[in-house]
Amino acid sequence: MTQVTESQLRNRGEALGRSLPPGSILLFRGEVGAGKTTFIKAIATGLGVDSATASPTFALVHRYQGRRGPVFHIDCYRLGEPDEARDLDWEGLLRDGDVLLIEWPDRAGPWLPQATHQFGLSHVDDPDLRRLEES
Ligand SMILES: Nc1ncnc2c1ncn2[C@@H]1O[C@H](COP(=O)(O)OP(=O)(O)O)[C@@H](O)[C@H]1O
Ligand SMILES: [Mg+2]
Secondary structure: OEEEOHHHHHHHHHHHHHHOOOOEEEEEEOOOOOOHHHHHHHHHHHOOOOHHHOEEEEOOEEEEEOOOOEEEEEEHHHOOOHHHHHHOOHHHHHHHOOEEEEEOHHHHHHHOOOOOEEEEEEEOOOOOOEEEEEO
């Protein structure tokens, strides 16, 4: 079990982003406020994304330009039911994306692609720390 401060989480995310091979598909689980988006943004930075140029495409999918190619942040939080995930262009995301970062993956149900990395974030007693697990 690892407990991390926010800056440690960002540092880990950036280092991970710098080392991810093309085609990586990462899943992030954890309750609201656990730090998933914070971690994802740091990973994107490590992939060469300049957050100033981040441009949301539509509600669920954010497309960022990384140094090797597009980085897609897919936030399934707003999916009402797994069948709504069918309407996401998974084929296009898998074809065009250098890396996919998927938040609330279980809401995509059977449409979820096979992951290469899975992370869980959770609150602990200290509000400045989070538990980070890789599975
Ligand atoms: N150790 C920590 N790691 C990550 N976030 C932290 C930490 N401590 C405090 N925070 C705060 O918790 C919030 C996490 O928000 P966010 O990353 O959007 O979570 P999620 O996407 O899981 O809902 C941020 O406001 C962040 O500043
Ligand atoms: Mg989030």
